Amino acid sequence: MIRRRALAALIVVGVLAGLGPVLPAYPLTLITQALIFGILAMSLDVLLGYTGLPSLGQAAYFGVAAYAVALLATERQVGLVGCAAAGIALAAVTAAVFGVVAIRARGTYFLMITLALGMVVWGLAHRWVTMTQGDNGISAIPRPDLGLPWSLAHSIPFYYFALAGFLISFWILLVIVRSPFGRTLVGIRESESRMRTLGYHVWLHKYIGFVIAGGFGGFAGVLWAYYNGFVSPTDLQLATSVEVLLMVALGGRGTLLGPALGATIIVFLKNLVSVYTHRWLLILGAVYIATIVYAPEGVVGAVIQWARRTRTGQLRSEA
Amino acid sequence: MRPDFWVVQTFNGLSYGALLFLLASGLSLIFGVMRIVNMAHGSYFMLGGYLGLTVALRTRSFAMSVLVATVAIALIGMAMERFFLRRLRGQDLGQVLMTIGFALIFQDLALLIWGGDPYNLPVPAALSGGLRLGGAVFPVYRIFIVGVAVAVGLGLWLLLDRTRAGAMIRAAVDDGEMAQGVGINVPRISLAVFGLGAALAALGGVIGAGFLGVYPGSDFEVLPYAFVVVIVGGLGSLPGAMAGSLLVGLLDNFGKALFPELAYFTLFAPMALILAIRPTGLFGRG
Numbered sequence: 203m204i205r206r207r208a209l210a211a212l213i214v215v216g217v218l219a220g221l222g223p224v225l226p227a228y229p230l231t232l233i234t235q236a237l238i239f240g241i242l243a244m245s246l247d248v249l250l251g252y253t254g255l256p257s258l259g260q261a262a263y264f265g266v267a268a269y270a271v272a273l274l275a276t277e278r279q280v281g282l283v284g285c286a287a288a289g290i291a292l293a294a295v296t297a298a299v300f301g302v303v304a305i306r307a308r309g310t311y312f313l314m315i316t317l318a319l320g321m322v323v324w325g326l327a328h329r330w331v332t333m334t335q336g337d338n339g340i341s342a343i344p345r346p347d348l349g350l351p352w353s354l355a356h357s358i359p360f361y362y363f364a365l366a367g368f369l370i371s372f373w374i375l376l377v378i379v380r381s382p383f384g385r386t387l388v389g390i391r392e393s394e395s396r397m398r399t400l401g402y403h404v405w406l407h408k409y410i411g412f413v414i415a416g417g418f419g420g421f422a423g424v425l426w427a428y429y430n431g432f433v434s435p436t437d438l439q440l441a442t443s444v445e446v447l448l449m450v451a452l453g454g455r456g457t458l459l460g461p462a463l464g465a466t467i468i469v470f471l472k473n474l475v476s477v478y479t480h481r482w483l484l485i486l487g488a489v490y491i492a493t494i495v496y497a498p499e500g501v502v503g504a505v506i507q508w509a510r511r512t513r514t515g516q517l518r519s520e521a
Numbered sequence: 522m523r524p525d526f527w528v529v530q531t532f533n534g535l536s537y538g539a540l541l542f543l544l545a546s547g548l549s550l551i552f553g554v555m556r557i558v559n560m561a562h563g564s565y566f567m568l569g570g571y572l573g574l575t576v577a578l579r580t581r582s583f584a585m586s587v588l589v590a591t592v593a594i595a596l597i598g599m600a601m602e603r604f605f606l607r608r609l610r611g612q613d614l615g616q617v618l619m620t621i622g623f624a625l626i627f628q629d630l631a632l633l634i635w636g637g638d639p640y641n642l643p644v645p646a647a648l649s650g651g652l653r654l655g656g657a658v659f660p661v662y663r664i665f666i667v668g669v670a671v672a673v674g675l676g677l678w679l680l681l682d683r684t685r686a687g688a689m690i691r692a693a694v695d696d697g698e699m700a701q702g703v704g705i706n707v708p709r710i711s712l713a714v715f716g717l718g719a720a721l722a723a724l725g726g727v728i729g730a731g732f733l734g735v736y737p738g739s740d741f742e743v744l745p746y747a748f749v750v751v752i753v754g755g756l757g758s759l760p761g762a763m764a765g766s767l768l769v770g771l772l773d774n775f776g777k778a779l780f781p782e783l784a785y786f787t788l789f790a791p792m793a794l795i796l797a798i799r800p801t802g803l804f805g806r807g
Binding site for chain 2: 250256302303306307309310311313314315317318319321322324325326329330331332439440441444447448451481482483484486487488489490491493494495498
């Protein structure tokens with residue numbers, strides 16, 4: 203079983219790695235976008251799927267990191283390592299501050315508080331014009347120079363750059379959610395009071411999970427700033443948080459790969475739809491409602507349930 | 522700074538708080554009875570404004586636009602509750618996601634119908650102009666908003682505290698199952714409360730359109746304000762919504778006037794402070 207999974211993972215990575223030179227530029231940039239938003243969606247999955255904390259402010263960490271990169275790379279010509287470290291650190295610190303306020307709340311309260319906190323950051327980007335240039339945003343962010351023969355300014359090398367970022371994030375997050383610490387998060391999701399009785403420091407575990415999610419959201423923001431070359435308040439507005447939440451719900455929360463798949467679906471849908479119509483929000487809203495009604499556990503969740511059912515069916519027929 | 526500044530800004534904050542009360546009291550009521558965080562509540566506000574605008578331009582009657590907008594939005598809200606949200610009883614996250622879906626659809630429909638331009642709702646002559654008191658001038662329209670909010674607050678209090686229907690709503694808020702058990706028709710109460718909450722938001726939308734205007738995106742702009750009000754005041758509590766609206770209205774107004782670049786921080790800091798002391802808000806119950 204484990205060997206089969208490892209083989210499947212190897213095939214997926216192989217296919218993703220082989221796509222670079224094969225695909226035309228446009229679909230390749232879409233996959234690059236999907237990888238970046240996949241990281242953001244997986245970071246939210248740590249909260250929503252594993253810990254049971256529905257955050258509607260995940261764009262805030264994405265956004266502050268993107269702004270950090272934008273400011274450092276344009277005004278101070280800081281390189282990749284400095285920008286990435288600053289972006290991730292700023293996102294994690296923001297999460298650490300917001301977590302103090304938000305973690306005490308549960309369920310719907312948590313949702314409303316994270317939404318309000320996300321709006322605070324949006325308000326800063328929008329209003330603090332001397333720092334962020336307001337609605338004009340910050341443009342002409344140069345792609346990093348890695349000292350390699352391939353310039354990241356081209357779409358194929360940047361695709362591999364984003365792919366590496368995605369795989370590293372996925373691997374670290376997988377290790378985290380499968381670690382004893384990750385299991386305590388699931389325990390908290392299932393029953394907070396039971397975990398407390400067992401002697402776990404529930405608040406601290408949630409808080410650490412919150413900061414980790416913020417840090418990875420920040421990493422996605424770093425990649426986004428480089429990919430897009432432009433940041434503006436729209437990157438951290440409520441609609442972005444709402445889209446990310448749908449990616450997680452649509453893909454299947456608590457599965458890590460599901461949210462990445464959800465991100466891919468949403469990115470492709472958004473770009474394909476925009477060719478034919480401006481009614482993207484209408485379609486996004488309809489996808490939201492259809493997901494809740496027809497696939498409340500998401501795509502991957504539905505597949506897992508189906509697989510389980512057929513497996514138990516097999517066992518029964520064998521017995 | 523002249524003393525006028527403080528008087529006028531306090532009054533402006535008060536009137537903005539009054540508008541927020543119309544929005545937040547409905548949100549709070551809906552949450553109290555159904556435990557639903559209605560993400561489409563800002564949409565009712567925006568759609569109310571747009572509908573009011575259309576009616577006002579056709580009929581030249583402000584009263585008519587208030588009436589049509591509140592009734593129409595109440596019906597939309599009730600339809601949402603009856604045909605969609607009721608199916609997801611007890612699934613907090615599912616309900617929230619569904620209301621987000623509706624909010625997105627409403628936003629796009631508004632853009633499709635009314636376009637991307639901002640509009641101002643024509644205000645009746647009796648409500649325009651200013652009232653000079655001492656050295657300061659107070660816009661009549663803002664006085665009118667405060668009056669409406671006070672009337673609505675009083676009406677809600679009478680309804681909840683002094684009538685049989687209000688007692689049934691309070692019972693449903695306290696313990697829905699028990700209320701159902703003693704023979705109260707909780708689904709019907711839920712439907713009525715959802716309609717009432719939507720109507721209040723639409724009322725806020727029409728009245729707000731008179732001085733804020735109506736524009737695309739106003740739904741997601743007011744929603745966080747309504748959320749902060751109920752977070753600060755305590756979900757499901759009418760006095761909480763009142764206190765929260767006043768606090769948020771004043772803070773927002775002074776924040777914008779004194780620290781224009783950091784306006785949202787002046788909202789955030791007191792919210793954080795209150796949550797640190799009382800996680801369920803000023804008037805909330807655990």
